[in-house]
Amino acid sequence: MFNITLNNSPIKYVLSFNKLLEYYDGLAKSEDPFLVLKAKRVLDAQAPYPELREGFTDKSLLKKYENIISIILEDTFSEVLSSNEIKTGSLPYDSLIFNPTKRFKKIMTDAGPGFTPKIRSQGKDVSYIRSAVLLLNLYYGFKLDYSRSYFFDIPDKHGVIRNYRVLYNADFLELLPTEKTKVLTQDDVNELLDNFDDLELWKSKIPPGSFIAKGFVVLNMVDVTDEHSISAMKSAMISSSNAKTSDSLLDDLQETFRSFFGLKAIHTSFVFYDKKLNQFKSLSNNNIRSVILGDEENVSCREALCPETYKFIMEEKRFFNISDVNDSYELGGCFSLYKNMKASAYQSVILAPITNNDDLLGVLEIGSPNKSELNGSIVNKLEVIKPFLVTSVLRANAEQANLIDAVIQNECTAIHPSVYWKFEEEAKNFIKKSKFDEKPTFNEIVFENVNPLYGQIDIKGSSTQRNLAIRRDLTIQLSDIVSILNYALKKAYAAKYEYLIVKTKNYIREINKLLNSSSDQLIFNFITNEINPVFENLKLLGGTINTKILDYQAKIDVKKLAYYDHRNNFDHSVAAINKMFASVIDKEQERAQQIFPHYFERFKTDGIDYNIYIGEALTQNLTFSSTHLRNLRLWQLQLMAEMENRYYYLKSKLPIPLEVTSLILVYGSKLSIRFRTDEKRFDVDGAYNIRYEVIKKRIDKSYIKGKNERLTQPGKLVIVYSQERDRQEYMAYINFLQSKGVFAPQIENVELENLQGITGLKAFRVEFLYDQKRSFEENYWYKDSFDLIE
Numbered sequence: 045m046f047n048i049t050l051n052n053s054p055i056k057y058v059l060s061f062n063k064l065l066e067y068y069d070g071l072a073k074s075e076d077p078f079l080v081l082k083a084k085r086v087l088d089a090q091a092p093y094p095e096l097r098e099g100f101t102d103k104s105l106l107k108k109y110e111n112i113i114s115i116i117l118e119d120t121f122s123e124v125l126s127s128n129e130i131k132t133g134s135l136p137y138d139s140l141i142f143n144p145t146k147r148f149k150k151i152m153t154d155a156g157p158g159f160t161p162k163i164r165s166q167g168k169d170v171s172y173i174r175s176a177v178l179l180l181n182l183y184y185g186f187k188l189d190y191s192r193s194y195f196f197d198i199p200d201k202h203g204v205i206r207n208y209r210v211l212y213n214a215d216f217l218e219l220l221p222t223e224k225t226k227v228l229t230q231d232d233v234n235e236l237l238d239n240f241d242d243l244e245l246w247k248s249k250i251p252p253g254s255f256i257a258k259g260f261v262v263l264n265m266v267d268v269t270d271e272h273s274i275s276a277m278k279s280a281m282i283s284s285s286n287a288k289t290s291d292s293l294l295d296d297l298q299e300t301f302r303s304f305f306g307l308k309a310i311h312t313s314f315v316f317y318d319k320k321l322n323q324f325k326s327l328s329n330n331n332i333r334s335v336i337l338g339d340e341e342n343v344s345c346r347e348a349l350c351p352e353t354y355k356f357i358m359e360e361k362r363f364f365n366i367s368d369v370n371d372s373y374e375l376g377g378c379f380s381l382y383k384n385m386k387a388s389a390y391q392s393v394i395l396a397p398i399t400n401n402d403d404l405l406g407v408l409e410i411g412s413p414n415k416s417e418l419n420g421s422i423v424n425k426l427e428v429i430k431p432f433l434v435t436s437v438l439r440a441n442a443e444q445a446n447l448i449d450a451v452i453q454n455e456c457t458a459i460h461p462s463v464y465w466k467f468e469e470e471a472k473n474f475i476k477k478s479k480f481d482e483k484p485t486f487n488e489i490v491f492e493n494v495n496p497l498y499g500q501i502d503i504k505g506s507s508t509q510r511n512l513a514i515r516r517d518l519t520i521q522l523s524d525i526v527s528i529l530n531y532a533l534k535k536a537y538a539a540k541y542e543y544l545i546v547k548t549k550n551y552i553r554e555i556n557k558l559l560n561s562s563s564d565q566l567i568f569n570f571i572t573n574e575i576n577p578v579f580e581n582l583k584l585l586g587g588t589i590n591t592k593i594l595d596y597q598a599k600i601d602v603k604k605l606a607y608y609d610h611r612n613n614f615d616h617s618v619a620a621i622n623k624m625f626a627s628v629i630d631k632e633q634e635r636a637q638q639i640f641p642h643y644f645e646r647f648k649t650d651g652i653d654y655n656i657y658i659g660e661a662l663t664q665n666l667t668f669s670s671t672h673l674r675n676l677r678l679w680q681l682q683l684m685a686e687m688e689n690r691y692y693y694l695k696s697k698l699p700i701p702l703e704v705t706s707l708i709l710v711y712g713s714k715l716s717i718r719f720r721t722d723e724k725r726f727d728v729d730g731a732y733n734i735r736y737e738v739i740k741k742r743i744d745k746s747y748i749k750g751k752n753e754r755l756t757q758p759g760k761l762v763i764v765y766s767q768e769r770d771r772q773e774y775m776a777y778i779n780f781l782q783s784k785g786v787f788a789p790q791i792e793n794v795e796l797e798n799l800q801g802i803t804g805l806k807a808f809r810v811e812f813l814y815d816q817k818r819s820f821e822e823n824y825w826y827k828d829s830f831d832l833i834e
Contacts, residue, residue, distance in 0.1 A: 054176050054250045056222070057135050058258045059106070060099035061116050063216040065090060082119075089115045099258050106142045117143050120262060130265040136178075136212055136257070137163060137171055137194075148265070154201035161196040163210065172243060176236075176250045183219050183255065186233050195272070196265065202308045205299060207272035208265040217259035224254045270428075273304030278432050301410075304429070305422055309413050311388075314398075316406040316437070317345075324348055324407065335393060335409050338384040350378035357397045357407060363423045364395040367416045385411065392418040396426050398433050405437040462641045463491070465664050489719035490729060494643075494659035495673050496711050497680055498740055501625060501687050503618060504703040504758055506650035511559050513610040513700075518567055521607035522552050524599070525575055528592050532582055535589065544574060568606060613699035618650055621702065624694055625652040628687050636679050640672035643717075643726065651704060652687075653740075656680070657717055657726070678777050680708060684761055685786045685812060692814040705756035706812075707744055710765040710774060711736055735802070739764075742799045749795045755807060761787070764796070764807045771808070778810055788813055 071083035089112050090096050096109060096116070106113065117133065121143055130151065132144035139160045144152070152159065180186045194210040232249055239245050277300060301312050315324040315336050325342035326334065333339075336348050345358060356364045366372050366382075369391050373382040385393050390411035398405045408426075412418050459467050470487050477484035503509075526548050533541045551570065555563050579597075583590045601608035626648060633644055642658035658676055660668035684706050695701050715736060718729035728737050743764055746755045756762050763778075765771050781787050788811035796805040 052252070053172060054179060054247075054252055054254045055136075055219075055257045056253050056255070057138070058099035058101055058256055059103070059135070059260055060097065060258045061090070061113070061216070061260065062097045062099070063218055063259050064116065064120070065097055086116055086118075103140065110143075113143055121145060130208070130267070132263050133260050134212075134263040136214065136217075136261055137174070151198060151200075151206075151265075155198050159198070161198060164195045164197055173240070173246055176246050179219070179250060179255060180228075180233065180236075183221070184228055184233075186230075188233075188237075195268075200306075202306075204306055204308045205269075205303050206267060207269045207303065209268045211264040211266065213262040213264065214259075215262075217257055217261055220256040220258060222254060222256060224251045226250065226254070269303050269306075270425075273300050274429060274432070276300045277304075277429055305410075305425060307412060307417060307422075310418070311411050313409045313411075314406055314437075315409065316441070317404045318342070319404070322346070333384070333388050335381060335384040335388060335390065335411060336395070336407060338380070338387070347380070349381060353378055353381065353395070357395060358404065361397045361399050361402065361404065363397070363426065365418065365420065365423060366393045367419055369393060370415075389413050391415040394418045394422060394426070396423075396430075398430065398437055400434050400438060405434065405441070408433060460643050460645065462637070462643050462662055463489070466491075490716060491643075491657070491659065491661040492716040493661055493714045494657040494717060495714055496728075496736060497656035497658070497676065498654070498709040498711070499680055499684060499707065500651065500653035500744060501684065501691075501704055501706045502651035502653070502744055502756065503621060504705050504756070506618065506702070509700065509702060510611075510614055513614040514564060515555050515559050516610040517607040518555055518564070519552055520609075521571075521599075522548050522567070524596050525571070526552075528579070528582075528589070528596060531592060532589055540578065544578065548575075571606070617698040617700040617702055620694065620698060621691065621704070622648045622650075622652065624690055625687055628690055629654065629683065632679075632683050632686065636676065636683075639675045639679060640668060641666065642676065645725065655726075659714070674773070677774070678780075681761075681774075681777055681781060682786070684708065685781070688759075688761075688812045689814055692812075703758040705744075705758055705762075706760070707756050707762045707764065709740060709743060710763060710770045711739075712765075712767045712770045739799070739802055739805070742802065743805075746799055746805075747797045749797045755794070755796060757809065760792075760809045760811050762807050762809050764805055766804055766806065771806070775808075782810075785813055785815060787811065 065087065068083040068086045071079045072087060074080050074083070093109060093112060095105065096112065113133075121131065121133075122129075126145040127147055129145050130148050132148050133142040134140050139162060141148075141152075141161075152161075155161075177188055180188055194212075196208045196210055197205050198208060200206050226249065228249060236246060236249060298312060302308055302310055313334050315326060315334050317323075318325055321342075322345050323342045324336050324345060326337060337343055345354065349357060353364055356362045366385070369382060369385045372378075373386060388411055391414055392412045394408075394410040396408040396410070398408055410418060410422070466489055470489060474484055474486050526545055529541050529545045529548070532538075533545070547570070551567055555567070579593045583593050599607055599609075601612070604611075626646065629646060629652060636642075636644075640658060641663050642656055643662055644654065644656050646652055646654040656676065658668070658673060660666065688704070688706055691704055715733040716729040717726045719725070720727050728734060744756055747753060748755060755764075763774050765774065775791070778787055778791070782789055790811060792809040794807050794809065796807060799805070
């Protein structure tokens with residue numbers, strides 16, 4: 045039986061040659077004796093086999109009557125054109141093949157045993173609906189446009205995929221209704237068109253087996269591989285939705301290039317040209333090894349190319365073709381280029397400069413493991429796709445520039461997502477005004493009546509610890525210098541050695557007495573200009589003195605050119621602390637945005653400090669309430685506790701176990717913030733609001749009134765406030781978190797020494813409880829119906 049049956053098609057196919065034979069019936073009555081003779085030959089051949097006219101569904105009869113069918117179809121399938129035309133007898137949208145031309149047979153043979161051609165993207169639902177639309181047009185008389193192209197993708201003998209457009213000639217097919225055929229109205233058709241993808245609806249209107257299609261079709265194929273490949277390249281390279289760089293895009297188009305050139309074994313890659321640096325470079329992790337770059341990410345054009353190749357590609361912008369890599373390698377020249385070709389196992393290569401208005405954009409590389417496979421004919425075909433490559437490279441460069449701008453904006457001048465809408469709104473206004481105004485201005489971004497939150501977790505005594513590390517490194521290095529000079533002095537007296545020993549010891553005494561900002565540089569200059577030349581001369585003596593100097597030099601950090609062990613330990617400790625704090629706060633910030641969208645920014649110094657602004661003005665269409673603010677304040681307390689807990693267990697793993705202190709500033713008044721374009725960040729707006737910024741900058745260095753004790757202490761959270769109502773609110777939060785085991789029960793109330801220009805600040809301190817088992821994922825937020833503050 046045929047592949048298309050009653051179960052999956054509205055049409056039952058019956059193979060028949062009746063309609064074609066009726067044509068010969070007419071020719072038999074012609075006045076042209078030649079045509080009569082031809083028609084009689086066909087009709088006489090068929091006459092003993094009435095099933096060929098009446099129709100059959102047993103496809104084994106095609107083999108049984110193969111010779112008779114060949115006679116019936118000899119005019120339709122001309123022997124003269126059999127080696128050129130690609131066609132066969134078939135049924136619509138089916139894989140049935142009979143009486144194929146010689147060229148069709150060869151294509152199927154090259155494709156391999158058992159290969160069955162299938163229409164590309166042929167789904168069962170699509171096939172049924174397509175057949176139903178055909179019936180609406182041919183039988184019911186509704187004129188629906190459902191035309192589309194059909195394609196076969198068939199491998200050749202080398203495994204290269206060739207693309208063929210399929211054309212059906214249905215002149216010899218007739219439609220006959222069955223008892224299942226339904227009468228359809230315009231309303232029925234409208235319903236089908238409104239629900240075009242509803243297969244069950246189509247089956248209800250035009251049931252399976254509604255019609256019999258009696259006859260056959262002539263299936264014609266046209267090789268459209270080049271056109272298809274060009275279309276695929278054009279779609280992939282020009283499509284605005286494709287955000288890939290050209291070299292990674294070529295990875296995805298390897299098979300398309302192979303089909304286009306008809307070469308299974310070739311590989312393509314692309315290198316970009318950087319005009320400023322006169323370098324070739326890659327913009328992505330290309331899977332194909334570049335013959336120009338080799339294992340490098342970028343390389344000078346002069347180094348990559350020999351003079352002849354450089355002239356071809358860089359100056360004349362001509363394609364450079366190497367048909368025999370081994371032969372060119374043995375002749376010499378372009379050693380690195382040919383070495384890379386051999387490393388890629390290429391025997392022939394084409395380097396094609398891609399230019400735009402004579403400006404070099406990059407080089408397309410095509411390599412083949414077969415000698416002479418890449419030649420002038422391939423170069424000619426490259427001209428066809430060159431415009432698409434140019435467009436692709438230009439867009440890739442633009443996308444790379446946009447990506448760089450995005451990274452810079454994100455890493456250096458980020459606009460927080462919570463306020464991006466405002467910048468976007470003003471940018472649209474700016475663009476709109478620029479159409480009418482030669483010098484439009486970008487309106488200032490100001491948010492009024494927002495609530496500020498500020499916190500910091502600082503490394504205690506970081507400046508002291510840093511200076512201590514510097515002092516230790518310098519002292520050890522200078523002491524080693526004195527030891528070497530003393531040894532040299534014992535072996536051979538020289539006033540120069542004695543002078544340097546005295547000067548070095550003076551430096552040791554000075555830095556242990558007072559280390560200032562210039563000490564490090566002074567000592568570095570002394571060692572570079574006075575000690576190092578002496579040591580280089582002493583090394584020439586060999587022996588023990590040479591060994592001692594080599595041991596000394598081995599301790600010098602290659603980047604800092606000095607002893608750096610203690611400073612390195614300090615730097616690593618600070619970096620680890622900051623990385624951990626930043627990781628925690630960034631992760632928790634994502635969750636905090638669920639409370640209410642708010643502006644957030646953090647800064648890394650020796651620790652972390654951060655600003656938060658929350659209020660209705662920061663959003664486009666959300667309603668802000670005090671519950672949102674209270675939830676965020678409670679979240680902030682949890683955040684500080686979490687960072688302290690994380691650090692408590694990180695501390696023992698650090699090279700230097702530094703201490704940290706935590707502080708929150710409560711500012712009960714609302715304020716305005718303005719985006720400062722010169723600094724690319726938000727800052728408080730207005731003279732009155734400046735007080736808030738002054739407090740932030742001075743608060744962590746403050747002392748408790750009447751005591752020589754710093755406000756911030758390790759293991760304790762300091763909450764600074766000025767209004768009693770703020771204290772009451774935060775005490776409620778603290779009491780709540782004390783009940784959860786976050787803080788110790790004791791509360792220490794303190795008053796601050798007056799700061800310059802700032803008076804009346806108070807604070808209370810509460811001790812953290814460090815609990816490794818506590819879940820940092822647990823959040824205690826207020827609900828709209830629950831408020832701890834009376």
